[in-house]
Amino acid sequence: MTARYIEIYQQLKTGIVEEKYPADSFLPSEAKIADQFSCSRDTVRKALLRLDEDGFIQKQHGRGSQVLKHSLINFPISGLTSFQELKEVQGLDAATKVVLFETIKSDPSNYHKTAFPIGTNLYHIIRVRNIDGLASVIDEDYFDQKIVPHMTAKIASGSIYDYLENTEKLIIAYAEKSVTAELVTSTDRKWMPNLAVQENRLIQVESRVHLADTTYFQHTISRHRPDKFQFNEFSRRQKTF
Amino acid sequence: MTARYIEIYQQLKTGIVEEKYPADSFLPSEAKIADQFSCSRDTVRKALLRLDEDGFIQKQHGRGSQVLKHSLINFPISGLTSFQELKEVQGLDAATKVVLFETIKSDPSNYHKTAFPIGTNLYHIIRVRNIDGLASVIDEDYFDQKIVPHMTAKIASGSIYDYLENTEKLIIAYAEKSVTAELVTSTDRKWMPNLAVQENRLIQVESRVHLADTTYFQHTISRHRPDKFQFNEFSRRQKTF
DNA sequence: CTCTATTTGTCCGTATGTATT
DNA sequence: TAATACATACGGACAAATAGA
Numbered sequence: 001m002t003a004r005y006i007e008i009y010q011q012l013k014t015g016i017v018e019e020k021y022p023a024d025s026f027l028p029s030e031a032k033i034a035d036q037f038s039c040s041r042d043t044v045r046k047a048l049l050r051l052d053e054d055g056f057i058q059k060q061h062g063r064g065s066q067v068l069k070h071s072l073i074n075f076p077i078s079g080l081t082s083f084q085e086l087k088e089v090q091g092l093d094a095a096t097k098v099v100l101f102e103t104i105k106s107d108p109s110n111y112h113k114t115a116f117p118i119g120t121n122l123y124h125i126i127r128v129r130n131i132d133g134l135a136s137v138i139d140e141d142y143f144d145q146k147i148v149p150h151m152t153a154k155i156a157s158g159s160i161y162d163y164l165e166n167t168e169k170l171i172i173a174y175a176e177k178s179v180t181a182e183l184v185t186s187t188d189r190k191w192m193p194n195l196a197v198q199e200n201r202l203i204q205v206e207s208r209v210h211l212a213d214t215t216y217f218q219h220t221i222s223r224h225r226p227d228k229f230q231f232n233e234f235s236r237r238q239k240t241f
Numbered sequence: 242m243t244a245r246y247i248e249i250y251q252q253l254k255t256g257i258v259e260e261k262y263p264a265d266s267f268l269p270s271e272a273k274i275a276d277q278f279s280c281s282r283d284t285v286r287k288a289l290l291r292l293d294e295d296g297f298i299q300k301q302h303g304r305g306s307q308v309l310k311h312s313l314i315n316f317p318i319s320g321l322t323s324f325q326e327l328k329e330v331q332g333l334d335a336a337t338k339v340v341l342f343e344t345i346k347s348d349p350s351n352y353h354k355t356a357f358p359i360g361t362n363l364y365h366i367i368r369v370r371n372i373d374g375l376a377s378v379i380d381e382d383y384f385d386q387k388i389v390p391h392m393t394a395k396i397a398s399g400s401i402y403d404y405l406e407n408t409e410k411l412i413i414a415y416a417e418k419s420v421t422a423e424l425v426t427s428t429d430r431k432w433m434p435n436l437a438v439q440e441n442r443l444i445q446v447e448s449r450v451h452l453a454d455t456t457y458f459q460h461t462i463s464r465h466r467p468d469k470f471q472f473n474e475f476s477r478r479q480k481t482f
Numbered sequence: 483c484t485c486t487a488t489t490t491g492t493c494c495g496t497a498t499g500t501a502t503t
Numbered sequence: 504t505a506a507t508a509c510a511t512a513c514g515g516a517c518a519a520a521t522a523g524a
Contacts, residue, residue: 003492024455029508040494045509058414058455061509062501066455068415172478173299174309179474181422181444181467200439201467203422214265214299214307226422226442233420237413244511270489281513286490302490303520 005046008037012047016056016067026064027057055234083129083139084159093132099191100126101153103145114142114219115208121145125156128191135192136228138202140221147217171212178206181226188223195225203229246287249278253288257297257308267305268298296475324370324380325400334373340432341367342394344386355383355460356449362386366397369432376433377469379443381462388458412453419447423464433466444470 012033015021027033030048034041048065051057057065087094104110106120116122122142129137141160143151148168155163164170181201188202189195202223209218253274256262268274274285289306292298298306328335345351347361357363363383370378382401384392389409396404405411422442429443430436443464450459 005492031508041509042495043493046492048509055415058451058453059509060453060502062503062507063454064502064508068455174296174475174477177474177476178471179420180471181442198441200441201422203444210299212299212301213304214309230419230421233418234415235418236415246511272489282490283514284512287511289490300490301521303488304522305489 004037004039005043005050008033008039008044008047009050012051013054013056016051016070021067023067023069025067027067029064053236083137084162095130096157097128097130098125098153098156099128100124101156116142116144116216116219123148123151125151125153126191127156131228134194134225134228136225138188138191138223140223142219144215144217147211147215170217173210173212173214175207175209177208180204180206182223192225196227199226201226245278245280246284246291249274249280249285249288250291253292254295254297257292257311262308264308264310266308268308270305294477323400323402324378325403336371337398338369338371339366339394339397340369341365342397357383357385357457357460364389364392366392366394367432368397372469375435375466375469377466379429379432379464381464383460385456385458388452388456411458414451414453414455416448416450418449421445421447422467429464436466437468440467442467 012021012027021027027048028036030041030044033044033047037044048057048059052059052065055068056070057067059065083094083096086092102124104122104124106114106116106118106122108118111118114122121144123145125139125141125143127139127141128135129139131137141156145151147170148164150168151160161172165172180203182204184195184200184202203226205220205222205224207218207220207222208216209220210216253262253268262268268289269277271282271285271289274288275282278285289298289300293300293306296309297311298308300306324335324337327333343365345363345365347355347357347359347363349359352359355363362385364386366380366382366384368380368382369376370380372378382397386392388411389405391409392401402413406413421444423445425436425441425443444467446461446463446465448459448461448463449457450461451457
């Protein structure tokens with residue numbers, strides 16, 4: 001069922017994480033890996049391409065594939081990763097409180113904010129994320145009810161993405177994101193009571209999320225405490241094409 | 242010299258940008274594109290993979306490749322894109338002033354900052370970026386002199402990446418980046434005199450940059466005016482592998 | 483709902499080019 | 504120069520998803 005190259009990707013990744021292939025060492029050549037797995041070199045190359053993209057190895061023409069230090073904990077703003085997934089991966093002491101759950105209709109007054117066509121029925125949800133007991137993120141979501149018809153406050157208090165993908169079987173594909181530093185509002189201070197008075201901005205990540213068939217279904221605004229905000233990323237030099 | 246699949250990528254991309262293939266329409270099937278270019282389907286698939294990664298199309302199993310709205314101007318923090326390149330792509334009215342150019346040796350007092358081994362000879366450069374006449378970014382760079390032996394203040398006032406790649410023929414491959422919101426210092430205010438007094442933080446992007454052979458050669462700290470900071474990104478949902 | 487045509491996804495094998503050592 | 508390793512390209516086969524009759 002799962003593709004052969006995915007299995008090979010996973011096994012090589014495990015070998016890297018468990019230091020069977022330590023940092024700075026080279027993986028076996030593509031031909032040797034193909035022998036080990038009794039598959040074609042093409043299949044191995046697909047696996048190595050993913051490892052390269054994910055920052056586990058650096059491929060080098062004529063030399064081999066070198067294992068990179070995977071020191072950085074990935075806190076991806078890029079990549080579409082839910083808070084719940086981050087919590088699990090990073091083992092955070094985190095809790096979610098749903099502070100608003102309502103259904104609204106998109107109208108001219110909020111169109112600029114949500115970018116949904118006027119008249120679209122939406123869920124409007126606000127959640128506060130507490131990390132180590134401190135209110136650290138305010139998430140405001142809008143979901144198209146045509147796509148997500150059975151949202152509840154209970155679902156919102158857990159993992160919405162887990163629900164969307166595993167229960168509703170939606171295939172979440174891509175998002176346009178923008179990151180800015182926005183002025184603190186009185187509403188922000190209400191949900192983040194411990195924010196120091198001299199802090200005048202929150203880090204805002206705004207996302208428009210689409211399904212695999214390009215349907216636009218979610219708009220999210222995440223506002224982060226500036227003194228707690230950090231994200232780490234592995235990035236490759238853009239080829240100039 | 243340039244690979245066939247790159248040519249195909251470029252031509253399709255041009256067709257999308259010039260709206261020969263408008264948003265929401267479908268590209269011809271892989272087989273048809275292969276016919277048009279008299280190449281194999283494998284070669285077409287490589288081109289489409291890049292277009293998909295770059296957010297120009299959405300591939301859909303059994304359906305085709307749909308053209309996406311490419312509304313967002315990419316201001317990549319991810320992706321390793323130099324200020325000079327951004328300036329050219331976005332047509333910014335931007336100027337660079339080199340405010341510090343010195344050679345130093347890495348020692349215990351700055352090791353935590355640069356992460357270069359103690360005793361490494363380094364160029365230390367600080368540049369202020371003015372956009373529309375306003376000091377908007379402070380860039381602080383450290384370069385390993387073993388890798389970049391002939392840096393000058395004149396080069397630093399232009400495009401260092403252009404120099405590194407085209408003159409020194411270095412192949413810049415990847416970076417570990419972190420983004421945080423750091424407290425404003427008196428030095429920051431010196432270089433950004435118009436920063437409002439109530440602003441207490443700058444958005445900081447810190448990068449450790451490596452060459453294709455994994456050599457670590459550059460450490461950069463970019464501090465952005467919070468009221469001017471914005472970056473947009475196209476991002477895909479991480480497969481859970 | 484079934485069948486079929488179309489389209490993309492995966493995998494294989496082979497050949498040749500190019501970079502590194 | 505020669506051996507090794509990755510990059511590109513071709514062609515074929517079958518699986519899986521989609522759409523429409």
